[in-house]
Amino acid sequence: MTTENTVLYKNIVILTGAGISAESGIRTFRDQDGLWEEHRIEDVATPDAFRRDPALVQRFYNLRRAQLRDPSVQPNAAHMALAELEKHWEGQFLLVTQNVDNLHRRAGSKNLLHMHGKLDQVFCLNCDEHFTWVDDWDLEAPCPSCGKVGSVRPDIVWFGEMPYFSDEIYAALEKADFFVSIGTSGNVYPAAGFVQLAWKAHKIEVNLKDTEISRAFSEHFIGPASVEVPRLVQAFLEVNKE
Numbered sequence: 001m002t003t004e005n006t007v008l009y010k011n012i013v014i015l016t017g018a019g020i021s022a023e024s025g026i027r028t029f030r031d032q033d034g035l036w037e038e039h040r041i042e043d044v045a046t047p048d049a050f051r052r053d054p055a056l057v058q059r060f061y062n063l064r065r066a067q068l069r070d071p072s073v074q075p076n077a078a079h080m081a082l083a084e085l086e087k088h089w090e091g092q093f094l095l096v097t098q099n100v101d102n103l104h105r106r107a108g109s110k111n112l113l114h115m116h117g118k119l120d121q122v123f124c125l126n127c128d129e130h131f132t133w134v135d136d137w138d139l140e141a142p143c144p145s146c147g148k149v150g151s152v153r154p155d156i157v158w159f160g161e162m163p164y165f166s167d168e169i170y171a172a173l174e175k176a177d178f179f180v181s182i183g184t185s186g187n188v189y190p191a192a193g194f195v196q197l198a199w200k201a202h203k204i205e206v207n208l209k210d211t212e213i214s215r216a217f218s219e220h221f222i223g224p225a226s227v228e229v230p231r232l233v234q235a236f237l238e239v240n241k242e
């Protein structure tokens with residue numbers, strides 16, 4: 001952080017994207033020729049895709065969910081640093097993630113909103129019950145609540161669907177005086193517009209490179225999240241200690 005930021009902040013909002021989990025072994029969306037784990041996003045991440053080929057979509061998310069059970073996939077230093085920041089800082093803190101993995105939760109983050117849903121959760125289109133689900137979903141399995149077969153889908157916000165928690169997120173952005181965007185390409189709205197909504201905030205972007213929305217930020221930490229986020233958190237806590 002630059003030394004002119006000697007004000008004491010009160011309301012932090014942090015936005016994270018796929019880049020924060022890249023060093024934990026979870027691939028990002030747009031860093032490999034527009035393909036996501038060998039699929040076009042439209043084939044696996046839209047309500048239409050689920051209607052057209054539920055087996056393909058369930059198989060795809062079963063594989064993603066299996067990654068979360070892989071012992072080699074662990075929260076990295078960036079996830080840990082954000083959890084530490086929340087723990088050691090007494091102001092308002094909200095972590096908004098576009099990621100559907102569980103690495104922020106496993107690092108210990110508490111005030112956390114998964115705006116694009118959670119990989120380890122499913123819900124039933126028939127009865128609208130949401131369930132924690134860490135294993136593969138069997139296409140033939142009945143909904144544990146209403147018993148209907150074929151109606152349970154991943155609890156992921158797909159293209160064409162409304163992100164979760166918009167009201168809470170917009171209220172926090174309106175009040176934010178410190179906004180940090182980490183490891184997101186700024187391609188997907190509404191998250192890409194959060195930097196504009198945090199109009200009062202000092203705005204920092206952490207990324208390996210410039211993004212579509214870099215110009216909207218006043219400060220840039222260029223480099224891997226596992227290095228830059230701990231550096232940023234340490235500088236923030238130093239400046240903001242009593």
Ligand code: OAD
Nearest residue numbers: 017018019022028029030098183184185188207208224225
């Ligand atoms: P993207 O794959 O679009 O962008 C990942 C960003 O992370 C890029 O800007 C990279 O430069 C950066 N990056 C990669 N490795 C990094 C590292 N080690 N440290 C720091 N930065 C790194 O992912 P998102 O912006 O998260 O939506 O994508 C947004 C949404 O698009 C996703 O939530 C998903 C997708 O479609 C849904 O599934 C609804």
